[in-house]
Amino acid sequence: MRFAVAAAMLSVAMTTVPLRAEILRFADLDGWATDDHRAALTSFRETCDLLEDADWVPLCRLAADAGDSAEGARQFFELFFRPVVIGEPPALFTGYYEPELAGSPVRTPRFAWPIYRRPPELQDGQVYLTRAQIEAGALRGRGLELAWLDDPVDVYFLQVQGSGRIRMPDGRVMRVGYAGRNGHAYRSVGQEMVRRGTHSMDQVSAQEIAAHVRNQAGAELLNINPSYVFFRTVSDVPAEKGPIGAMARSITAFRSVAIDPDYTPLGAPVWVEKDGAKPIRSLMVAQDTGGAIKGPQRADIFYGTGPAAGDAAGTVKDGGRMVVLLPIDRAYAMLPDGM
Template identity: 55%
Template structure:
């Protein structure tokens, strides 16, 4: 029965190739070197909770429309042994684009806010204006906030009390805004103004204010609050600006919506660069540093600062504790993508097969 299913997966892959579906993740694939590994080469593989990874995979795999992925997802829904499922139908693939691996963390912030502007709540969380969708790039951060172009257009979702937390909400891409009546508004990423992200942490290092090892999200927040004038200019150093949409229909016990428009899972979802990694793919994480992490996650999200084949952002959950953990993460390691077998071997040159 399992062998018969495997043959159907291979057939589905061949159909996908015939109808022109891309074997690779995106336009940069030709610049990448690939290496197919065995599962024995994945450090800590046998000790992971494969059932938790399979549950997270099932949350988004039905949205992967290629025939081979559809066949894999169909089998995943039949209740297979989790570890055997991944080992039978996938092969681990290392992608090398010439850049060093970097793992960071992200979380869902919780901000204090109001649906109306007050003396305390005066920093707007904006929807995306129509011209920002078509004019690329659109206005940089400074002009969006200082030119008055957003005023009086019904583009405000809510007002918050801290511009620094709002800046980091844009970096995270989603969050909750707690209202004075105890209710909450959940917002998710809608789009950006098209400008490339520029790191304000690196700018603090360039100015000689901190050394690289000293910089974290909390350090940046504290410095901006202590230096409101220079802090405002520091935030303007990043011309990228993120717009939001309201997603409050997502149940409170579930995670925020990721790039696949499904709730993401704490410590099982990872954000990747979709130019290299197909969203929905299982990804094996070998993160080094002070707290090594060896875990099977699912690529269900992305972000403006996540660029490269070996770049990944681990989702730590919601709230201040998750934020503190995510904010200190900046470690090397290795990212390995699990691909359906035929898709994995199709990436190799003939001489390597």
Template identity: 55%
Template sequence: MSGAAADIRYTVLDYSALDGWAEDDHASALDVFRSTCRDMNDPDWRSLCAVASEIPDAKAFFELFFRPVLIEDGQPGLFTGYFEPELQGSKRPSTRYRYPVYAMPREARVSRPWHTRREILQGGVMSGRGLEIAWVDDPVELFFLQIQGSGRIKLPGGRTIRVGYSGSNGHEYRSIGQELVRRGTYAPHQVSADVIKNWVKRNPAAGEELLFHNPSYVFFREVSEVPPELGPLGAMNRSITTMRTVAVDPAFVPLGAPVWIEKDGRDPLRRLMVAQDTGSAIKGAQRADVFFGTGDKAGREAGRLRDPGRLMVLMPIQRAYALLPESAI
């Protein structure tokens, strides 16, 4: 883990301090942990991954080999949600399917930052290069596909292709929801993905300009080899799991680590999840994005989530105590 160490506080907790720990389905969390732990490079994590297949009692496995660590950077905890959207599209452009889903240009990986969203869509830099993976019928849904980072595109005739995150243009993400709040269009508690989509569709010209407020642009790659019954690929290039995968800031949380979630708000959530993904808007030690699954229902649930709480990273015991200052040991 990195970050400004002087501004970070680490607290090692007992499992008795985790609200709802005893009631969770630890076996489900262990299955998810096993699905990606073999891809972790650190020897401590790899050794625990090997042990994970040998201990039948999942709760005992976590309690025996890990300690919960509360990592604080001075910012309050914030939980949001994300999902895998389904869009209508085609492999060929038409009057209906006019909005391209682009693969990443080679030079965008080298020149950082590259062109802005406006320049990519209006400047002609993508024309005639054969980088279109597909064309979709709704520019707003395409914008939100970029925010989610992966999705399914239903083609005429019933076939579906899947796309996953390939890279970005290197510009910082700027929230269009926060921009609508800044303008006084909505109060903070009114903003959701559905509210933003409806506003853009009701105000097409102003809506296009609102989307340009976010200069970040995401490129995709086709990942149709992922079986339809599995979740999309996360940052570890493995399928993620509905309500057991969380996206985190890897500057604070190691990818692949178990994470205990205590989300408050209207529907409290107490659950052991696994940090298998990242997101351009997920920054900070107490910032997390919960994966809700695929489709419209998952999208509505994810879009409503914006709640306080706290998260604890389950670290290998020796690593947990190594994070503490000597005076605290």
């Protein structure tokens, strides 16, 4: 889970802000006919039972009976949904992943930067200590350290991703997931680098931010983002499955996206038309959220686990179009005249 999501969001309520909405035909979706609809249906089934609104509940039951053939999966989506463009393209697509990092359960000369459990006094929505205060030692000595890493930049990006796997010196792997945040709004380090004139926007990527902090700016640059994420151990998810998303279920590489739930219902299928050097035309499911994911044409694609996924996800900053598949009645209700 990238950041906290209230349980009420599982009712897939959407914003009341007036938005442009356009209903498309499935034939209008670039690449629709050649996608693997079975994989998308499997991802949809992972969380559809959590959707409680009346127009979603029967679709979940029908999804269970849709069969596992490519044709059956495609027919399921085409029969019971309509593609809706919400807001004004172009979209902005980025990528995220589940890091795999070296760490230790205790502090050592090498492993000296902690990740913290959620402090017991921290309440949801409370504005708490800033990143700078925590990094300066405000929580030190309370026994809240969950693990120790060997690089403050890795600590920062683990928080940005919201989950990860930490390999201990004895080979044991600790899986950690999101447990809460300090209530401060996320502020982009990349945008701060642009503001300072050290980089242009097209130069900014996760890899470039990490290199700039390590080689030039120092870890204090990271403190311009006051938001801070706390973790918990995750022991009930099989190693082969993805991390836990905002719907408290595992997410799937290239089939799950983080979205802004004010505009896109959690649990809804989302057709992704990502342009750029490595285009994607694929049906995914809105199963996660993120502090930097804001707006109706904004999505963060989950690229998987480990360094290769991180290398791929860290350079994604592409345009395109995002299309939400909505139950038929809900889709037409998006139009100004409800028709």
